[in-house]
Amino acid sequence: MPLSAEILTTGDELLRGDVVDTNATWLATRIAELGIRLGRIVSVGDELGVVESALRESCARCDLLLVSGGLGPTDDDRTTEAVARAAGVELELQPQALEALRARFARAGYPLTPNNEKQARIPRGAVLLPNDRGTAPGFLLRVGRAWVACMPGVPLELKAMFDAELRPRLLAELGAQIQPALVRSLNCFGLGESQIDHRLQDLLPSALGEAAVAGEATVHYRASFPEVRVIFVARGARAAELCARLETAARERLGSHVYGVDGTTFSEAVVAALRSARATLALAESCTGGLAGDLVTQAAGSSDVFQLGVITYSNEFKRRMVGVPEEVLARHGAVSRECALAMARGVRALAGSSYGVAISGIAGPGGGSDDKPVGTVHFALASERGVRHLHRVLPFERQRIKVLSAYIALALVLHDVQRSSAANDPLEGRWSPEVRG
Ligand code: ATP
Ligand code: MG
Numbered sequence: 001m002p003l004s005a006e007i008l009t010t011g012d013e014l015l016r017g018d019v020v021d022t023n024a025t026w027l028a029t030r031i032a033e034l035g036i037r038l039g040r041i042v043s044v045g046d047e048l049g050v051v052e053s054a055l056r057e058s059c060a061r062c063d064l065l066l067v068s069g070g071l072g073p074t075d076d077d078r079t080t081e082a083v084a085r086a087a088g089v090e091l092e093l094q095p096q097a098l099e100a101l102r103a104r105f106a107r108a109g110y111p112l113t114p115n116n117e118k119q120a121r122i123p124r125g126a127v128l129l130p131n132d133r134g135t136a137p138g139f140l141l142r143v144g145r146a147w148v149a150c151m152p153g154v155p156l157e158l159k160a161m162f163d164a165e166l167r168p169r170l171l172a173e174l175g176a177q178i179q180p181a182l183v184r185s186l187n188c189f190g191l192g193e194s195q196i197d198h199r200l201q202d203l204l205p206s207a208l209g210e211a212a213v214a215g216e217a218t219v220h221y222r223a224s225f226p227e228v229r230v231i232f233v234a235r236g237a238r239a240a241e242l243c244a245r246l247e248t249a250a251r252e253r254l255g256s257h258v259y260g261v262d263g264t265t266f267s268e269a270v271v272a273a274l275r276s277a278r279a280t281l282a283l284a285e286s287c288t289g290g291l292a293g294d295l296v297t298q299a300a301g302s303s304d305v306f307q308l309g310v311i312t313y314s315n316e317f318k319r320r321m322v323g324v325p326e327e328v329l330a331r332h333g334a335v336s337r338e339c340a341l342a343m344a345r346g347v348r349a350l351a352g353s354s355y356g357v358a359i360s361g362i363a364g365p366g367g368g369s370d371d372k373p374v375g376t377v378h379f380a381l382a383s384e385r386g387v388r389h390l391h392r393v394l395p396f397e398r399q400r401i402k403v404l405s406a407y408i409a410l411a412l413v414l415h416d417v418q419r420s421s422a423a424n425d426p427l428e429g430r431w432s433p434e435v436r437g
Contacts, residue, residue: 051082069153071136207249274305282351291406322346344380
């Protein structure tokens with residue numbers, strides 16, 4: 001029999017709709033990666049009896065139950081007690097957990113209160129899962145036929161605990177019965193999901209041959225505006241080879257639309273490219289209101305490459321801050337090729353940076369005209385080689401126009417640094433309404 005798993009998330013806030021249950025979805029992907037079938041996801045409130053009966057029901061059905069939440073120091077955190085009841089064991093003070101709590105509180109300069117000590121009590125026989133991001137330790141315990149793993153509700157703590165503490169133990173305990181999948185993600189910007197799907201049609205049979213198609217490897221898409229991730233999942237002895245072949249074949253079809261792999265973010269890719277080229281960046285933003293600056297600074301270490309960002313929103317400050325000539329504004333307006341070129345040159349000169357990038361557009365919903373409809377955005381990229389201009393009409397609403405414009409501006413930089421050929425320049429492609437996520 002293949003292993004089956006369930007997820008139990010706890011907390012009144014989940015049932016009230018105050019908190020989106022991201023722990024369940026995150027854990028579900030991790031379980032899938034382990035090659036374990038997920039039978040169901042259950043959510044309950046904080047009531048002791050309800051948590052206990054949910055635990056009993058799941059433990060009668062599955063081999064592995066992942067529980068999130070309710071390990072905190074307060075009275076409404078009842079998971080530990082509910083597990084002890086379901087397992088029919090006592091709670092026991094774990095000296096190692098108490099010591100970790102003491103050390104953590106001492107570092108922060110807080111006294112340890114009795115309700116914190118409660119967190120060092122876990123069901124007898126359970127294996128402690130240390131929490132290096134917070135106070136509540138987790139634990140792993142056998143209840144009937146099922147392994148029950150309890151983790152804190154705070155997503156950051158749960159993720160760190162799963163990856164560092166639980167996953168290795170599960171592989172050790174259940175190793176023979178599970179076949180972890182190999183997962184590879186190609187992170188793309190510049191094409192919509194359906195355009196990518198179109199380009200990757202027949203990828204599996206053409207890259208792997210008909211023999212490998214039956215479940216050994218699969219391709220998925222995950223869209224999160226304005227990015228799309230192409231995810232390969234492969235199992236079995238040939239998993240690494242299959243993933244490598246799929247990646248090579250997909251890259252041939254997607255070109256420089258692939259900015260990075262796995263955990264790499266778009267801003268990390270931009271910052272890394274600038275850093276390796278020893279280049280620096282300055283931004284003059286109008287309709288994006290600073291979003292491009294926010295995007296680039298999401299990557300740690302962006303201060304190595306990012307020098308200046310100005311939000312020149314009014315015409316007056318387009319003149320005063322980045323030197324857009326009065327006649328350019330009078331003749332062409334702020335949303336124009338000429339204005340973007342002047343902004344890019346101006347901000348580059350102001351910062352003395354390798355690149356100056358400008359964004360000026362109409363994010364709407366008002367302000368559009370026949371000539372310049374809502375979504376019209378002019379971009380410019382100034383470098384020692386001159387100035388490049390790009391004009392797009394983005395068929396979205398205000399927020400998406402802003403986000404996409406910030407991405408396009410940084411993609412201009414990324415592709416210039418990589419000196420991509422015009423043939424596979426993502427910005428040659430048109431944006432269509434199907435870009436979503
Ligand atoms: P703590 O010691 O921090 O109280 P805990 O194990 O008691 O840890 P909870 O009190 O259940 O955790 O949740 C803490 C916070 O984590 C919640 O307020 C909520 O913001 C977040 N959280 C809880 N469960 C989930 C979930 N399933 N998905 C996303 N966020 C969650
Ligand atoms: Mg709590």
